[in-house]
Amino acid sequence: MSSVVDIQNVSFAYGEKPALEDVSLTVEAGDFLGLIGPNGSGKTTLLHIMLGLHSPDEGSVELFGEPVDEFDDGERIGYVSQQATSQGGTMPVTVRECVRMGRFAHVGHGRLSDADKRIAEEALETVDIANLADQRINQLSGGQRQRAYIARAIASEADLLALDEPTVGVDAESRDAFYQLLDSLNDSGITIVLIEHDIGVVTDRADHVACLNTTLYHHGDTESFVESDALSEAYGTTGTVVHHHH
Numbered sequence: 001m002s003s004v005v006d007i008q009n010v011s012f013a014y015g016e017k018p019a020l021e022d023v024s025l026t027v028e029a030g031d032f033l034g035l036i037g038p039n040g041s042g043k044t045t046l047l048h049i050m051l052g053l054h055s056p057d058e059g060s061v062e063l064f065g066e067p068v069d070e071f072d073d074g075e076r077i078g079y080v081s082q083q084a085t086s087q088g089g090t091m092p093v094t095v096r097e098c099v100r101m102g103r104f105a106h107v108g109h110g111r112l113s114d115a116d117k118r119i120a121e122e123a124l125e126t127v128d129i130a131n132l133a134d135q136r137i138n139q140l141s142g143g144q145r146q147r148a149y150i151a152r153a154i155a156s157e158a159d160l161l162a163l164d165e166p167t168v169g170v171d172a173e174s175r176d177a178f179y180q181l182l183d184s185l186n187d188s189g190i191t192i193v194l195i196e197h198d199i200g201v202v203t204d205r206a207d208h209v210a211c212l213n214t215t216l217y218h219h220g221d222t223e224s225f226v227e228s229d230a231l232s233e234a235y236g237t238t239g240t241v242v243h244h245h246h
């Protein structure tokens with residue numbers, strides 16, 4: 001069986017400035033991968049390359065066993081971007097409309113069937129925002145908006161969720177609830193790739209950790225990451241190390 005994500009020897013530069021050098025990593029179905037690294041270490045760039053939003057200068061990327069530039073099963077992927085988190089998007093749509101958009105890939109932009117609408121309502125229930133269905137998405141709090149985007153991914157029946165610092169600007173209580181939701185989605189078989197600054201959040205739940213600073217300092221299971229020196233090496237001695245178990 002092929003990997004959900006297969007990145008091989010990827011390098012990428014913005015002009016002359018290298019952002020990624022010879023990065024290889026794979027993500028298997030059902031895995032929870034935490035992607036960490038200091039500011040400017042290339043995490044968002046790697047996620048964008050993984051999703052085919054940038055082409056690498058060198059190396060290859062496959063999604064669900066297909067070269068990413070030929071991959072056209074967009075509904076299999078739910079992406080919550082950093083921008084979506086902090087700005088809430090610009091679309092003056094309601095939460096229900098946003099979540100129903102998750103069904104568009106399945107119906108080719110035709111009319112949604114009753115079954116499609118039901119799936120969208122169920123997704124709203126799953127993330128516990130059915131009561132907000134008629135509100136405009138850009139009027140929600142950060143945490144509520146996150147849930148709306150997750151609901152859209154659930155409605156689309158995505159089997160890979162890619163999230164870029166999804167709890168920036170979200171209060172601590174909503175953040176815990178949000179991560180519990182992610183855990184239960186992962187338990188139900190959805191593959192998760194999560195960029196998160198709080199290393200404790202990652203080591204608490206990820207199966208695997210990729211620790212990046214232009215090159216990969218670690219890619220492997222969370223236990224071996226915690227026991228390794230990858231964190232201090234990638235962050236440097238002056239970096240902010242949130243959790244370092246020894």
Ligand SMILES: Nc1ncnc2c1ncn2[C@@H]1O[C@H](COP(=O)(O)OP(=O)(O)OP(=O)(O)O)[C@@H](O)[C@H]1O
Pocket residue numbers: 014019037038039040041042043044045046
């Ligand atoms: N569009 C761009 N043009 C030029 N340089 C860029 C661009 N986007 C990112 N960079 C640079 O590439 C490097 C990697 O950026 P990237 O956003 O991937 O890092 P990151 O690990 O996600 O950072 P953060 O944790 O701060 O969000 C940084 O040095 C950044 O300044």
